[in-house]
Amino acid sequence: xxxxxxxxxxxxxxxxxxxxxxxxxxxxxxxxxxxxxxxxxxxxxxxxxxxxxxxxxxxxxxxxxxxxxxxxxxxxxxxxxxxxxxxx
Amino acid sequence: xxxxxxxxxxxxxxxxxxxxxxxxxxxxxxxxxxxxxxxxxxxxxxxxxxxxxxxxxxxxxxxxxxxxxxxxxxxxxxxxxxxxxxxxxxxxxxxxxxxxxxxxxxxxxxxxxxxxxxxxxxxxxxxxxxxxxxxxxxxxxxxxxxxxxxxxxxxxxxxxxxxxxxxxxxxxxxxxxxxxxxxxxxxxxxxxxxxxxxxxxxxxxxxxxxxxxxxxxxxxxxxxxxxxxxxxxxxxxxxxxxxxxxxxxxxxxxxxxxxxxxxxxxxxxxxxxxxxxxxxxxxxxxxxxxxxxxxxxxxxxxxxxxxxxxxxxxxxxxxxxxxxxxxxxxxxxxxxxxxxxxxxxxxxxxx
Numbered sequence: 001x002x003x004x005x006x007x008x009x010x011x012x013x014x015x016x017x018x019x020x021x022x023x024x025x026x027x028x029x030x031x032x033x034x035x036x037x038x039x040x041x042x043x044x045x046x047x048x049x050x051x052x053x054x055x056x057x058x059x060x061x062x063x064x065x066x067x068x069x070x071x072x073x074x075x076x077x078x079x080x081x082x083x084x085x086x087x088x
Numbered sequence: 089x090x091x092x093x094x095x096x097x098x099x100x101x102x103x104x105x106x107x108x109x110x111x112x113x114x115x116x117x118x119x120x121x122x123x124x125x126x127x128x129x130x131x132x133x134x135x136x137x138x139x140x141x142x143x144x145x146x147x148x149x150x151x152x153x154x155x156x157x158x159x160x161x162x163x164x165x166x167x168x169x170x171x172x173x174x175x176x177x178x179x180x181x182x183x184x185x186x187x188x189x190x191x192x193x194x195x196x197x198x199x200x201x202x203x204x205x206x207x208x209x210x211x212x213x214x215x216x217x218x219x220x221x222x223x224x225x226x227x228x229x230x231x232x233x234x235x236x237x238x239x240x241x242x243x244x245x246x247x248x249x250x251x252x253x254x255x256x257x258x259x260x261x262x263x264x265x266x267x268x269x270x271x272x273x274x275x276x277x278x279x280x281x282x283x284x285x286x287x288x289x290x291x292x293x294x295x296x297x298x299x300x301x302x303x304x305x306x307x308x309x310x311x312x313x314x315x316x317x318x319x320x321x322x323x324x325x326x327x328x329x330x331x332x333x334x335x336x337x338x339x340x341x342x343x344x345x346x347x348x349x350x351x352x353x354x355x356x357x358x359x360x361x362x363x364x365x366x367x368x369x370x371x372x373x374x375x376x377x378x379x380x381x382x383x384x385x386x387x388x389x390x391x392x393x394x395x396x397x398x399x400x401x402x403x404x405x406x407x408x409x410x411x412x413x414x415x416x417x418x419x420x421x422x423x424x425x426x427x428x429x430x431x432x433x434x435x436x437x438x439x
Contacts, residue, residue, distance in 0.1 A: 045247070045320055045321065046126055046127075046130050046131075048321065049130075049320070049321070049324050049360055049361075050130065050360065052321075052324065052325070052328070053324075053328070053360055053361075053363075053364040056328050056364060056368070057364055057367040057368060062325060062328055062329055064321075064325065065321050
């Protein structure tokens with residue numbers, strides 16, 4: 001049987017750009033892969049929902065609150081989204 | 089799958105009614121100015137209508153029904169079916185539909201009953217109306233839908249207090265041989281019943297002294313067990329997961345695509361959620377009306393209220409292909425595709 005693997009390449013720079021655009025209050029161009037998330041924004045309920053909605057529309061993945069809480073750096077967040085996009 | 093079509097049913101008119109009393113979320117002093125800005129922008133609710141104590145959903149539905157019957161020139165003795173959809177009934181016992189049958193002066197030959205659903209209730213109830221009338225035995229029916237949610241929100245709960253508004257509606261349904269089919273896709277996931285819940289006051293947990301004790305759930309969220317509790321994240325993820333696929337399945341069933349629909353009238357949950365669903369389905373913003381900015385999340389009334397608030401001229405002047413979708417408490421969700429042919433839609437009534 002022929003197996004078709006769906007692989008979605010998400011480039012981390014684009015991922016970061018998308019997040020910065022989504023959160024208008026954020027200073028653009030400041031986020032780096034190793035940036036600590038808690039220094040840039042808090043996961044209050046509204047920010048969490050904005051992020052969940054953003055990655056759903058952009059990458060067609062559904063992430064949950066634990067995924068957010070367990071991510072320390074931007075790279076961690078990217079890894080969660082990226083792995084879910086490829087698992088779909 | 090609960091995907092099915094109903095022939096020979098025509099929507100003759102829609103009327104909506106709201107309390108006169110307005111609450112502006114800018115006046116909600118329990119949150120900071122910045123939080124207010126964020127809430128109004130992201131949740132999308134600036135103002136809401138709030139029923140005065142003692143004003144019920146049936147009062148709002150009564151005034152909407154009265155205006156609609158007058159406008160359509162329907163005789164009360166011809167109405168043989170009344171369905172009341174709400175989660176804010178007048179009494180625990182009896183059903184509210186009977187109270188409305190009497191108050192509207194409908195004949196005793198009219199069957200009347202309640203359906204307990206919220207956000208999905210307009211779509212679900214419409215399918216029951218249609219099914220009951222589609223064989224032609226009942227020619228005219230009144231479909232009364234709405235909620236007074238603000239009585240059950242805690243002032244100290246920033247996750248619910250600024251969100252909900254009150255409204256009632258009346259939709260006139262008639263049997264017309266040859267009327268275009270309505271097509272439905274209705275779904276349920278009761279595993280999520282706790283996601284939106286008033287825990288006490290029913291039979292599972294009788295109202296007791298403890299029911300009135302306030303508890304701080306988290307920062308900014310303090311309520312008692314007779315207040316509505318909303319697990320925002322749970323409901324949000326449910327809606328992201330389920331609503332768009334439900335609509336896609338329905339459109340496929342009726343061999344239509346997004347472009348064939350003139351207006352998508354959605355339950356007014358909150359702006360972020362509704363916009364996310366819109367983007368998932370790639371719907372043009374012009375086809376996607378809102379009423380939540382002025383009226384909040386009005387639970388089961390949100391679809392007819394949005395039509396009355398944003399589309400009354402369109403729906404009374406043109407033939408339209410419509411899709412309605414309701415989703416939330418239950419968890420329960422459903423969509424309907426239907427055609428309207430210049431139906432009556434009077435101005436929103438203020439009570």
